[in-house]
Amino acid sequence: MFSFLFAFKNFEKNFRFFAPFSLFATLFFLILTIPAIINSPLDYQQSNAVKIMYVHVPAAWMSLIIYTLMAMFNISAFVWKNPFFYLIARAIAPVGAMFTFITLATGSIWGKPIWGAWWVWDARLTSVLILFFLYLGYIILLNSFDDLHKGEKIAAIISIVGFINVPLIKFSVEYWNSLHQPASILRSGGISIHSTMLYPLLLTFGLYFSYFIFISLIKVKSEILLKKRR
Helix, strand or coil: HHHHCCCCCHHHHHHHHHHHHHHHHHHHHHHHHHHHHCCCCCEEECHHHHHHHHHHHHHHHHHHHHHHHHHHHHHHHHHCCCCHHHHHHHHHHHHHHHHHHHHHHHHHHHHHHHCCCCCCCCCCHHHHHHHHHHHHHHHHHHCCCHHHHHHHHHHHHHHHHHHHHHHHHHHHCCCEEEEECCCCCCCCCCCCCCCCHHHHHHHHHHHHHHHHHHHHHHHHHHHHHHHHHC
């Protein structure tokens, strides 16, 4: 899907359709998400604090999805020698960093009333912090070389090696002692969260994903124009 969406020879055509479509989808999901979160039930232990989950969890999903895509585009750039893949990876990296920051910030806010601490150095939190630094390191490396192509290659290697952190984040609560609760949706035993809470979660994910597509298309378009001026 992403290869088709961002294919260079079709990009202008795809942009004219998918940019307004993804913007419309973002607004559509936003209209549905806000009342769904407001009207979602309170948790018997966490009360209103549970509603932070609807911002936190989909942001965490997005941070992992975008990093995986970034690594895949960089691998594709190496394999097929196509610089357009480097350009896409460069464009989506700041969006991934933003979602990772949201994950860390909302996790800290959620953790204070539940755990009694803003931060603990457990496996899940530490590995997500490492993910944030991987995003920042990738972005900094891209802009640290006069030779843009050299910077893209070095940054790409870092992003590909750093991908090992993605499964570590996913399985950290299963293989190490952690205050963080285990997965409630993507788990071998099936979904364990009630549908009244699952619905707002999925709506927020739809909102985030639509926003990601829209912003990514805009950023890729900007990167193309910037590259033409150089």
